[in-house]
Amino acid sequence: MADDGDLRRLMTRLAASAHLVSVELEDLLVLAYENTGAGDRVQVSGGDVVDIHSVGDQRARTALQGINRHAAPLLEHLDNAIRLLHATGPQDAPRTRKQITKAEHQEALDAQARRKNRGDYTPVRIVPQPTPRIR
Numbered sequence: 001m002a003d004d005g006d007l008r009r010l011m012t013r014l015a016a017s018a019h020l021v022s023v024e025l026e027d028l029l030v031l032a033y034e035n036t037g038a039g040d041r042v043q044v045s046g047g048d049v050v051d052i053h054s055v056g057d058q059r060a061r062t063a064l065q066g067i068n069r070h071a072a073p074l075l076e077h078l079d080n081a082i083r084l085l086h087a088t089g090p091q092d093a094p095r096t097r098k099q100i101t102k103a104e105h106q107e108a109l110d111a112q113a114r115r116k117n118r119g120d121y122t123p124v125r126i127v128p129q130p131t132p133r134i135r
Contacts, residue, residue, distance in 0.1 A: 032060035
């Protein structure tokens with residue numbers, strides 16, 4: 001597995017590439033399947049039929065096939081990650097410290113201090129703690 005920086009750069013590049021391809025998807029489809037003129041029709045008994053293997057750019061068709069093959073599984077994994085990161089229900093995973101804002105954290109600390117000052121909050125150890133050894 002890549003480190004955090006590598007994964008972050010990869011995800012950023014993936015998002016930017018997906019956006020660019022989605023904006024120009026029609027052009028990619030034209031490149032993959034456009035009529036190039038000579039030799040792109042085959043005479044058959046029912047009429048002219050376009051032979052898609054001789055039409056357009058094979059590299060564009062290969063790119064489209066790869067996107068079709070890998071986009072859905074990748075999106076499924078990304079959706080799973082989003083669900084884990086933004087879980088809120090009782091059956092979902094609890095939020096972690098990183099998922100609260102600094103303001104929420106400071107508010108919780110302030111509330112804890114106010115309870116302690118009022119005497120409402122006195123932490124009690126539920127298990128006897130070991131006494132430190134002095135040498």
